[in-house]
Amino acid sequence: MRNTILVTAIALALSACSHSAPPAPSAAKPAESPAISARLATVATFRHAASDAAVWVDPADPARSILLVAGGEGGLEMNDLTGARVARFEALEAGFIQVRQGFPADGGSFDLAIVSDQRAGALRVFKLDAAARQLQEITTAPIAINDAITGLCTYRSGLTGKLYAFAATDQGQLEQWEIFVRDGKAGGQFIRRIPAGKGASHCTVDDASGALYFSEESTGIWQVAAEPESDAARTAIDLVEPRGTLHEEVKGLALYRTGNSAAFLVASDAGSGTFNVYSPAGEPAGAFKISGNSLDVGDAEGLTIVSASLGDAFPQGALVVADENSGDYKLVAWNDIAQTLKLAVPTPVAEKAASAVRVVKPRVETAPADSYGDAADDPAIWVDKRDPSRSVVIGTDKKLGLNVYDLKGKRLQVVPDGRMNNVDLREGFVLAGKPITIVAATNRTTKSISLYQFDPATRRLSSVADGTLDSGFDDPYGLCMYRSAKSGDYFVLANDSAEGKFRQWKLVDRNGKAAIELVREFTVGTQAEGCAADDELGQLYIAEEDVGLWKYSAEPDGGETRTAIDKVGEGRLTDDVEGVSVYYGQDGKGYIVASNQGEDNYAIYRREGANEFVGKFHVVANEALGIDGSSETDGLDVVSYPLGAEFPAGLLVVQDGRNLMPAERQNFKYVSWQDVMDALK
Known part of the structure; x- marks a missing residue:
């Protein structure tokens, strides 16, 4: 995430310099300004x-x-x-x-x-x-x-x-x-x-x-x-x-x-x-x-x-x-x-073409994070296919832990287990002989990977990790999960906060507890955070913050071969490039969504083929509902499953780094994917 230097600090520094600096040498008298x-x-x-x-x-x-x-x-x-x-x-x-x-x-x-x-x-x-x-x-x-x-x-x-x-x-x-x-x-x-x-x-x-x-x-x-x-x-x-x-x-x-x-x-x-x-x-x-x-x-x-x-x-x-x-x-x-x-x-x-500026409005916002400052970061959406109205959003508070929200934005649970940065989930992982929804998060307090089971009946999280699962990173940062269509295995991928190093672990059952086994390491080059894996196509998307969006293989033997989807500067992106997610359509079609933080908007690419660029859009204030727009977005997640009348074509959840109107602690905004598609027509 971009670091912003406080203006007041600059002003104080300039003031201090002006008091301590020696007198400037006398210069020639400037020419008189014309009348x-x-x-x-x-x-x-x-x-x-x-x-x-x-x-x-x-x-x-x-x-x-x-x-x-x-x-x-x-x-x-x-x-x-x-x-x-x-x-x-x-x-x-x-x-x-x-x-x-x-x-x-x-x-x-x-x-x-x-x-x-x-x-x-x-x-x-x-x-x-x-x-x-x-x-x-x-x-x-x-x-x-x-x-x-x-x-x-x-x-x-x-x-x-x-x-x-x-x-x-x-x-x-x-x-x-x-x-x-x-x-x-x-x-x-x-x-x-x-x-x-x-x-x-x-x-x-x-x-x-x-x-x-x-x-x-x-x-x-x-x-x-x-x-x-x-x-x-x-x-x-x-x-x-x-x-x-x-x-x-x-x-x-x-x-x-x-x-x-x-x-x-x-x-x-x-x-x-x-x-x-x-x-x-x-x-x-x-x-x-x-x-x-x-x-x-x-x-x-x-x-x-x-x-x-x-x-x-x-x-x-x-x-x-x-x-x-x-x-x-x-x-x-x-x-x-x-x-x-x-x-x-x-x-x-x-002049920009009128069609180049596309806007959508959020339908819902979550309760603010409990922590002040840069706290809310990354969401993951769980879909209740039996009753979509009971679906939830799990969001990180990177000063406290995890929060579980319902589709109205109400907080259902707080899990104060450490400085959780990024979160993701997958369904169907077999633990102690039963398929569960497993949730993974990078824990910067314990420098580990935290693992939880999500209970669909109570809509609550409980830890299932086999102790503290050391990440090997000084500061674990971004995270995403992957279920291989080839092997059926489940994986967690995470990176550090400084050097763009990635590790991939296989999830395993260890005496009824979830554990991880390292299967892959690679480096993207510079700082990265956002990542998302396409379970059907076996692809891994990584946002290298100051460079661009890349596509790798998500398989454990995928190596370091990669393809550039878009670039910062010479392409359509402006640093930082942050959260990434996959919108699953039919027959391998769909979209890749990325937070284009430097422009306070979101870039969309086709999921299929060479990931053709589709467009960008902004999330602006919904005055009728009293909800501000979103900006300085870190993490995001999207699902294509219909979630009721508000989200008939799926749900996009984005972190709001500023949360204006009124000014409050950071939170997450819920956007109807149908609104996004309508805006991009």
Whole structure:
């Protein structure tokens, strides 16, 4: 599993370095940033306060577009493109504004304005009728952030089409909320908090790439992923001197993108009074000041960019700057910025085909693991063919042991026998003269293979191991089981956590207890965990985390010969590649499923032939059932047997490494295989 370095630790380390590092040698005085004149200034707001703006673009006549500007205690104001105030709304203390045009809702679409009410510490949503210069609030109650709001931006997911708002708070968090409209009323569903650091403020999101940028005033500019199931680790775009090119305070951020081109990022470097531009690759592309025509910018706050034409004065769009000193808003033509800084024309970005993004929703989630942190890991499904509704999922808690869940996600049993990492099961193993369902797990506490009998009547596990079955590994990790169609023998395969070493043992009856006998050893090369054996075809699938998915023979004399199914990087996978399972169809057909953890999705290949790639899918939130999606998945398992109306074509169980909405300890999500097949059509 990928290790994530805590951002706070990075920040502390940088801080420590800055205090202990010797003074930097004096450098030549940098060249003065060129000045660009604003083409327009609005009238000052009613209370001479300016913090943020948004633009409604008139699709029929861009020159008739409208500015929505925050006027603090004076409320929300509208200006036309002459700078004149055309309307004012006093019902709130407006701090930050976002406009979303053509938002689909209730079978139609309309324009939304999402505004932070600084007095209430909340978000309010309005239906915008720009032609009539009217706003109609549609939130039944303000969306309470319960903290001072220091920034606001929105994101329309390319994965699900959902609209999200990010509110930066005084406590250094970025709160992500889903904004929805149902029956004409708007509301918010809290999704997650992203640690952003004290001083986090302005933000902007690129809908096309899903990249969220935010400024931390005294530290720098950061990027994180905006998708709710994404990793919240952040990447520095630029830092305050001496670690970067910025001066203390960093404020407003905005993006310029046309069509499918890559985006330029613009940042207000308030410490130097300049505006820094970053290329689509994140490299500094120049800086400028806004002065001339008696329209100098004094103290810039929020930035807004419109990439579309706003008429003859702004043929390629405009940068809108909130000037706190003068209490008004300055507009700079983007073509003036591009010409002055000689910005290269952005390279077009290949758009993903609509069919490439496939999503399914979970039908059930299990109770959270008892252990905090990285705990839940790998599931195994037992099917009750007499009464499918009594089928269970056995899941590992790698800080505690094993959990048994029913098909509603309720925990039936906890087996606190050690740090169980991976688990698998097979039916029909003969022990003490009787066929049983045998369950195997890697036990990292005792460095052994733990073996259990599953009782179909009580749906409980009991140990049947002949003592502690030493794995020979310092840290046993991944595990899968195999029943040979050739010999009828049962096997356990497991690997270590570091070097990709695999061992295969034959299961044997030793005086009525289950034991193991080593029959094979081989090495895949680097760290691996997930594996799955195809009992009918005699094949073994192994996920080498940073390399790809391999196919071996599952027989004890199979050796090290292998075939690459897919690769990381040059193929369709992104590290880490984790859990693997086999979906059995008829006549040797079916599917191989793998956790493509680096993309928070799942890759599917055909079981037959050369394992042709079928597609990928994401598991996203099921709002109707109040179940979040799954991400950072380690283990998974799938069965093809029908398990009732919810799972008519079988069940896929995936570990959820983040478990959002609400934020809880890790768990497992149940997905209908029929939903997966429908999504991949």
